[in-house]
Amino acid sequence: TPEIDYILIESTGLGEPLPIAQTFYMDDLQQRVRLDNLVSVIDAANFWRYYESEVPDENNPGESVALAPLLIDQLEFANTIILNKVDFAEPEVVDALEALARQLNPSARILRACYGDVPLSELIDTHRYDYERGFEHPDWEEEWNKTGSESEEYGFHSFVYRADRPFVWRRFEALLEEWHPSIVRCKGLAVFVDHEPVIVQQAGRHVALDILDFSDPAADAPQIPSPSDDKAFEGCFINPITQYGDADPETLTTELVFIGRSMPEAAIRAQLEACLV
Structure with a gap:
């Protein structure tokens, strides 16, 4: 078996970085692997349309669920944020999105991209994830004890x-x-x-x-x-x-x-x- 240098995990587009990070605190994973970088790829051309939209709540007929919290979660806990498809969005729209990302997550590395084209050095072996800071997130305890998935919560x-x-x-x-x-x-x-x-x-x-x-x-x-x-x-x-x-x-x-x-x-x-x- 060849030696493994790096494992790249692609989550569902509905995934939140926080519960993904929590997976690496389980059992003896901290001794076996090092979580390096949590990357959120944001659709700059459609972000605000999704941000303002609501979807039917499948658990409560007649009610709806806003998508904004899911999108905010994807920005707040990422180490690297890629604003993708900037070529399909107006410059002022991208500027507003970057300003929101910086306000929510000042320590994140924020990149603009077309077709997801960013330097590999911005994604792999960055040492950006901090295990101690993960514990400090205000939603850590709630997310740790949460049942269900983002798909179920938002009707996807x-x-x-x-x-x-x-x-x-x-x-x-x-x-x-x-x-x-x-x-x-x-x-x-x-x-x-x-x-x-x-x-x-x-x-x-x-x-x-x-x-x-x-x-x-x-x-x-x-x-x-x-x-x-x-x-x-x-x-x-x-x-x-x-x-x-x-x-x-x-x-x-x-x-x-x-x-x-x-x-x-x-x-x-x-x-x-x-x-x-």
Whole structure:
């Protein structure tokens, strides 16, 4: 087994940094690993729209829950805050968001980015997380004893759509124009009978479709450490935008992950099925 230098954990977009950090105080984890950096990636183009919105409270019919507390939690306890998609937001909107982040979390490192492009040194081996300061957070005790998840609290849920048959490009393109408003996030691979496969990245009102390119391998992909480690690292170091591993384009199938608030899953699945060949 190759020696592990660093473990990078990607939480759900609904996750709060505080309970994630608390995981590393359990059992003997402090002796085995060191929590290095809690990173929150913020959608600068849609933050204020979500901040002012409410969602139905599934536990109390007729009532609603504000999303603002969840967004504030993601800012307050992070060590590094990345204001992403600044190219899709007005400068004054980004300035206001950065001012809010600095007010809530003065010690955090705040970066602006497009497509999440930040120096790797800002993310890995930063030594920014302070175990002692974690205990000092006013919500530490409450969060430690909390039951349930952010998904349950704010009415979010997710599902995965898979299909062996390909989509028809025109039908899928038309569906994007009628995307259900309850879908907050969608990402994955879409395969077509009459178009190149695309990586789907949807967040809020922004939808990006990146065509897969099988002709030119990712030039900047890290190298496998040694021939003996080939199996251990098989499938790693793939840039999904430019190279979907070594897969045969003819064998690819559609797989899309949906995250949303009170999504009509059956209706969305039916719409996707109608796009198939």
